[in-house]
Structure formats: C-alpha cells, structure tokens
Amino acid sequence: MIYFGELKEKKGIVNIIKDRCKGCSFCVEYCPRDVLEMSEEFNVKGYHPPRVINPDNCCYCQLCEAICPEFAIFVTLREEEEREREKEISRP
Numbered sequence: 001m002i003y004f005g006e007l008k009e010k011k012g013i014v015n016i017i018k019d020r021c022k023g024c025s026f027c028v029e030y031c032p033r034d035v036l037e038m039s040e041e042f043n044v045k046g047y048h049p050p051r052v053i054n055p056d057n058c059c060y061c062q063l064c065e066a067i068c069p070e071f072a073i074f075v076t077l078r079e080e081e082e083r084e085r086e087k088e089i090s091r092p
C-alpha cells in the first residue's frame, strides 16, 4: 500500500498589480474557486482590475497567473509567506 502521509491542501496568496490590468476578467472567469471578482475601481489605464473576495479559497493552482495576458496577477504560497514572517520576527 502506498502511504501518502498527511496530504495538506496548498493555500495561495493572490497578488494583483492593478495598474498592469486591462480588465479582461479572464482571471475571474477561470478561477475554479471563485476567489476573485471584478472591482468597481479604475486603474491608471481606466480599466477595472479584479479584487480578492474569497482569499481562503485559493488553492495555489496558479491558473489566474498563467492566463493573465498582462502578467498583472501572481500567487505566492501561504506557507512560505508565513515562514518568512516567522523568520523576521525571530531575528534579533
């Protein structure tokens, strides 16, 4: 029997570079977890960028990152962020 150990779902943190966005909504449409929606605000180009509405749903699939034609969205691993934060706190 294959033992997979304790399988833990990955969690992502979504980062949006608002002023790069051209408001195509691909990231919103294709996100499998409904993490994003289009916002009402305008960026410098006059487009509506997306915003995160369900941060805890992000499973770090990185589909939004891969599909964005403007490289305006990227995802980081939540565990890594937490580890970095812990390191900063423990530094003298």
Ligand code: SF4
Pocket (backbone or CB within 6 Å): 012, 014, 030, 031, 032, 033, 034, 035, 036, 057, 058, 059, 060, 061, 062, 063, 064, 065, 075
């Ligand atoms: S990484 Fe996946 S689940 Fe997270 S926001 Fe992007 S498409 Fe949605």
Ligand code: SF4
Pocket (backbone or CB within 6 Å): 020, 021, 022, 023, 024, 025, 026, 027, 028, 049, 050, 067, 068, 069, 070, 071, 072, 073
């Ligand atoms: S896919 Fe990229 S350009 Fe399109 S709405 Fe999302 S962030 Fe903006």
